[in-house]
Amino acid sequence: MSSSIQSQGTAEVHPDVLLVEQARRGDMDAFEKLVRQYERQVFRIAQHIVQNREDAEDVVQDAFLKAYEKLDQFQGNSKFYTWLVRIAVNEALMRLRKRRTGRMVSIDEDVETEEGSMPRDLADWGPDPEALYGQSEMAEILRKTIQGLPPGFRVVFVLRDVEGLSTEETAESLGLSIPAVKSRLLRARLQLRERLARYFRKGSRGKAQDGVK
Amino acid sequence: MTCTEFLQKLDEMLDPAIAGPLRAELQQHLHCCEHCEITLNTTRKTIEIYRKHELYELPDDLRERLHQAILAKCRACGK
Numbered sequence A: 001m002s003s004s005i006q007s008q009g010t011a012e013v014h015p016d017v018l019l020v021e022q023a024r025r026g027d028m029d030a031f032e033k034l035v036r037q038y039e040r041q042v043f044r045i046a047q048h049i050v051q052n053r054e055d056a057e058d059v060v061q062d063a064f065l066k067a068y069e070k071l072d073q074f075q076g077n078s079k080f081y082t083w084l085v086r087i088a089v090n091e092a093l094m095r096l097r098k099r100r101t102g103r104m105v106s107i108d109e110d111v112e113t114e115e116g117s118m119p120r121d122l123a124d125w126g127p128d129p130e131a132l133y134g135q136s137e138m139a140e141i142l143r144k145t146i147q148g149l150p151p152g153f154r155v156v157f158v159l160r161d162v163e164g165l166s167t168e169e170t171a172e173s174l175g176l177s178i179p180a181v182k183s184r185l186l187r188a189r190l191q192l193r194e195r196l197a198r199y200f201r202k203g204s205r206g207k208a209q210d211g212v213k
Numbered sequence B: 001m002t003c004t005e006f007l008q009k010l011d012e013m014l015d016p017a018i019a020g021p022l023r024a025e026l027q028q029h030l031h032c033c034e035h036c037e038i039t040l041n042t043t044r045k046t047i048e049i050y051r052k053h054e055l056y057e058l059p060d061d062l063r064e065r066l067h068q069a070i071l072a073k074c075r076a077c078g079k
């Protein structure tokens, strides 16, 4: 059957398509391969959204379960991974909403802000800003900084720049238009840049040390 | 090209695959605008740093536990 798919189009068939086919017919080993392949990424994305490990674990479990239950609805005109990410993002946003009871959390929240639409900190950074900090200190700075972004910017940056999805795939995963992804990506990048500047600009070490704590 | 127009095309500038007249035009702005050059370089660095540092690692034991829990849930859902 793989030959019949391949003969249909010039596009190469993604190996996931075959695994999904097999999983649909009840092959649990095939589904396990998909889980193995993507659990790490889904966990990272979930944790970036919900920002705590326990909730992220729940999100990963629920996302894969939902994907498994809805496998018949997977159309194959998008990548399985993109489809899975969309499910995971929705689960994560739902979880975030539950935690902050009564407060709506959506991908459109707080994106109207003007912050970061124009660069303010125009000082250059040192040649090797990473050399200024130890590994764990650096991770702390990066976590704190990205956690300060509104969820709707954060998730676009994570999918596009950290996980390496294309603009189109990011748009599809989030149910956003391509122009919306592009504008959020720009704002997210500029806001992060602006906030990191105080740690990384030339001669910033002393000042930044106070900031980390 | 103004700085605002340059910023709107920052994504294209960060994408090495984009070549041709657009890139030439962006380059030209960079030659005479130090601010945009700094913005471009520090934005590129921002992305690089985030890509390089895994902020939320999944330790092997947690991964295994999670993996088994996922499969158990899927098996139990009776599909």
Ligand SMILES: [Zn+2]
Residues within 6 Å of the ligand: B002, B003, B004, B006, B029, B033, B035, B036, B037
């Ligand atoms: Zn400029």
